[in-house]
Amino acid sequence: MINTITNKELLFKALDYTRAGVLITDPQLDDNPIIYANQGFYEMTGYAAPDIIGQNCRFLQGEETDQNEVKRLRDSIKANESCSVTLYNHKKSGEGFWNSLTVDHLYIEEEKKHFFIGVQKDVTREKEIERELLGSQQEIASLACPIVPVFKGVAVLPLIGKVNQERFNHILTITTEEIVDRRLTTIIADLSGVTNASDFLLADLVTLKDVIRMQGANLIITGMSSTIAMDILQTKDLLYNNLQTAGSVQEVIQSLIEEEKKKLD
Template structure:
């Protein structure tokens, strides 16, 4: 299959010189195959143009690729909506990398059809850095006999939320604290819908007789929260910072 869209030599050279991956798929063809990949895509994945074109992008997926992310990508393609995500992909040689993927539907008037343009960026080093930051999270710190603080640093991911649920609930059961402050001011990234797990943690602690107090709620957290969840969050005591929360509790 030929690169049917890039006929202008100047445009092709410009796309090939980009330090990111650029790909185009044609959903009017069976299985929405690639019809163009630039040199950045080839260098990033290790697959040649001949090996990639004509195939669906799923050949970059592997055993550790999130099925949830794949489903969200599939849904955005179905609805022809722009989409941005991070997905764990695999190169031809089997090594994995984190791919910051931007998908944009583009309608071509002359053909009366829509193509999908994909922009890929290898963010593996950035993700590794964030993981190291996350590991620096301070353990739960007792303030007094009735109150403790857990500062969160880095990212709030599915895995991190599950660990948070287990760690905090186990600590509450052992300490018998009246309240635990979870400080969110150190978060620099929040995965979509993970705020819902904070509400679940609030309910679990409430049944144990321990109050969950949130501090450092950032605009980032609000942006990643649905309107319904924001309404539910209003039932949790929230303060600008840990100092204010401790003062109010005492």
């Protein structure tokens, strides 16, 4: 433990130069209040010493703060354990920010006292980058499997480029979700933009057909290359021969429209 006034003053001055926010709380006092905050904390939150000294640091929380994370933090403090959480907190101005908080338990043997030291960092920018990255990944995933609604119950799945196993699994997941969400009865898979024609792709189409059928929908394949068409004609596997095909998306749509007209007549 630091015993001299000089060393204590030096320590606190050093903490004030730290960019991170630092809090020290005393759990021996009622409601585990703040007994020290460094300059970094004041600058980060906009609060001043008279606002927070003697207060529990929950004043930083708001309606958007994840209460599960708060509970995890409280449970760790109750057990005198260290903990790291990321909380959505609020500055004195009301502005929200993401707070990466690490709380460590400190026991001073000479005084037989417990303290908690909280080190806080504003990670709002990092969270924004993370959100932007997630949005980009979702957009890429959407482009990898774009489901285009045509009219009630009918949608087109235009496939472009190479269809590898990873992409096919994604197509399978998204397609089945869209069947449920949009109550689709017909999926038109257009292969005119596919660049890899192989037995692997043919097997995938059979799997896609079977999964879609189990969901109560029908798969129609258009834009099939001559290579794939010849593979189907030459194979003796009935599963492949049972694939329903058409010349183009427009042809299928026109046929479905005519069927609907006949039902109305």
